[in-house]
Amino acid sequence: MPEASEFEDLSQFHEQGDDPVPSVVLAVDASPELVWRNELGGLTYRVGDRYVKWSPRSAGIDLARERDRLLWLDGRHPAPRVLSYGADGEAEWLVTAGMPGxxxxxxxxxxxxxxxxxxxxxxxxxxxxxxxxxxxxxxxxxxxxxxxxxxxxxxxxxxxxxxxxxxxxxxxxxxxxxxxxxxxxxxxxxxxxxxxxxxxxxxxxxxxxxxxxxxxxxxxxxxxxxxxxxxxxxxxxxxx
Structure with missing residues (x-):
């Protein structure tokens, strides 16, 4: 997750801006809430009691790698539980269960x-x-x-x-x-x-x-x- 100083305006990381909500996110829920935008173009949404991470291929972030690590962690450490994963030529996405806190x-x-x-x-x-x-x-x-x-x-x-x-x-x-x-x-x-x-x-x-x-x-x-x-x-x- 990108860092910000104590005094930096964090609003830029929580605004959808002019970019459309990815269709794969809308397929999970028609009213997603953006909770984080990283500096590489990746987006994280809250959809009810689930979260969807969406990352364009251009970002160079490997969500399949995170999926595999989360599957291994299940039962070993409190971490998001994988619900589904998908990819196409433009992006990857990872859906996980929400966590408390x-x-x-x-x-x-x-x-x-x-x-x-x-x-x-x-x-x-x-x-x-x-x-x-x-x-x-x-x-x-x-x-x-x-x-x-x-x-x-x-x-x-x-x-x-x-x-x-x-x-x-x-x-x-x-x-x-x-x-x-x-x-x-x-x-x-x-x-x-x-x-x-x-x-x-x-x-x-x-x-x-x-x-x-x-x-x-x-x-x-x-x-x-x-x-x-x-x-x-x-x-x-x-x-x-």
Whole structure:
């Protein structure tokens, strides 16, 4: 999910504009509600108790890859349940069941920042604790790439299941402030937990303002590792 600073107008990500609603979305429901437009032209709609992700081929987003990861996650971690998937020469679309909770961004969660940060940390700890199998170990993602321009990668102490897009909006929180699940799993892979921790802590600056990263690491229960943070942030910028 694209990021925005605390002060940026988010309305551009919630407006249909002049683009028509894709016909495959209208086939699911005649009155869809746009909930997110990404910078690559992808659209996410709420249709009753379901969600439809629609992405043009030109965006380069592989929704089949996310579908496969969500099917694997079913029963292992709170994540959207796949209802259907489709594709044609122009686009892909993925229909999932709705989940409880709200994204960990916006005015409410800025006012309840400590609860949001603790929920983000709890969600990542839960993902990192999911047992992995041979299927998961074979997944491609930016988190496992080794571009020569970044030099040697820091050693991974313990490979874990990595979300791959651990920005704040991809954590879901209940009204009472509890973590209830995560979304956007297209880059799920087995790798170093610091790929998630580096991106999640950076995302706090974008969504809550500067000065809260140490609170996040304390909530997760880990000491800050500057070498790994800098490496995975550079890899994120280069590869994501």
């Amino acid at each position: 709200d994204h960990a961004v916006g005015d409410e969660w800025r006012a309840r920042r400590s609860e949001a940060i603790a929920a983000i940390a709890r969600g990542l700890r839960a993902i990192h604790a999911v047992p992995v199998d041979d299927e998961a170990r074979g997944w491609e993602s930016w988190v496992v790439r080794r571009p020569p321009s970044l030099g040697d990668r820091p050693a991974t102490d313990e490979p874990v299941l990595v979300h791959g897009d651990a920005c704040a909006p991809n954590t879901l929180i209940s009204a009472s402030g509890e973590w209830v699940g995560n979304v956007d799993f297209g880059d799920l892979a087995v790798g170093d937990r610091w790929a998630d921790l580096a991106v999640a802590s950076m995302s706090l600056d974008w969504n809550f303002g500067d000065g809260h990263q140490d609170e996040f690491f304390a909530a997760y229960g880990i000491a800050r590792d500057e070498e790994r943070i800098q490496y995975y942030r550079a890899l994120w910028e280069l590869e994501s």
